[in-house]
Amino acid sequence: MTTWWPWARLAASALGFAAIIGQLALTVGIALHAETDWGAHLPTVTVNFFSFFTILSNLGAAVLLAVGAVWAWTAGRDAAREPRWLAVSLCCAATYMIITGVVYNVLLRGIPLPQGSTLGWSNEVLHVVIPLFLLADVLFAPRRRMLSWSTIGVVAAFPIVWVVYTLVRANLVLAPGTGDPYWYPYPFLNPHVTPGGYLGVAGYVVGIAVAIIAVGAGVVWLTRMRAASVLSAGG
Numbered sequence: 001m002t003t004w005w006p007w008a009r010l011a012a013s014a015l016g017f018a019a020i021i022g023q024l025a026l027t028v029g030i031a032l033h034a035e036t037d038w039g040a041h042l043p044t045v046t047v048n049f050f051s052f053f054t055i056l057s058n059l060g061a062a063v064l065l066a067v068g069a070v071w072a073w074t075a076g077r078d079a080a081r082e083p084r085w086l087a088v089s090l091c092c093a094a095t096y097m098i099i100t101g102v103v104y105n106v107l108l109r110g111i112p113l114p115q116g117s118t119l120g121w122s123n124e125v126l127h128v129v130i131p132l133f134l135l136a137d138v139l140f141a142p143r144r145r146m147l148s149w150s151t152i153g154v155v156a157a158f159p160i161v162w163v164v165y166t167l168v169r170a171n172l173v174l175a176p177g178t179g180d181p182y183w184y185p186y187p188f189l190n191p192h193v194t195p196g197g198y199l200g201v202a203g204y205v206v207g208i209a210v211a212i213i214a215v216g217a218g219v220v221w222l223t224r225m226r227a228a229s230v231l232s233a234g235g
Contacts, residue, residue, distance in 0.1 A: 005072070006072040012130060016061060016126070023119045026117070026122075044173055054100050061096070064090055068082070072143070081144065081145045093134060145227065148220075151216070152216045155213075156212060163205055
């Protein structure tokens with residue numbers, strides 16, 4: 001597995017990049033043919049695209065999987081375990097991707113989208129294939145390092161920043177698709193449609209925060225169990 005896993009990481013990285021680029025091309029193409037000023041405003045459309053947690057988490061995962069593969073072929077060729085910076089980064093990526101897969105398939109899969117706005121194969125890659133690969137990476141990738149429990153705090157940092165950014169920016173832009181004076185990447189963050197308004201949104205945010213911490217703790221626990229088993233086998 002030490003020999004071929006970097007190739008699997010590189011393949012998953014390439015697939016992730018292809019899915020992001022494919023969906024971005026479709027999104028920009030729709031904007032170019034929009035008949036309204038707000039729908040055709042490419043800066044807003046592009047920033048909105050890269051404001052989705054799904055896109056950001058997949059982009060980060062694709063970069064880190066490629067970095068992990070390159071590390072294995074270069075500095076890591078004779079290493080017994082991955083460096084801490086890579087281990088922590090992959091822990092974050094795995095947590096975000098697992099959450100992306102769970103949230104999409106539990107909360108968002110049944111929500112209808114405008115016809116032609118989503119690239120089908122890209123959607124499945126970003127919400128199913130890459131999350132499953134990151135889970136497999138946690139379970140089976142060689143040279144995994146034992147992480148400290150304090151890593152959970154690092155894992156939680158980015159989602160907190162993203163939620164604050166999302167809720168602040170939401171009321172500063174027009175929705176390209178509808179012209180509404182606000183834009184939220186996900187309906188459960190939109191107080192205009194979520195039962196209970198901002199209180200309902202707060203409930204979803206707290207619930208997802210708990211899920212992120214729980215998944216992050218699970219990923220850290222798995223790295224510790226795997227590292228401990230290696231040490232036990234070696235001793």
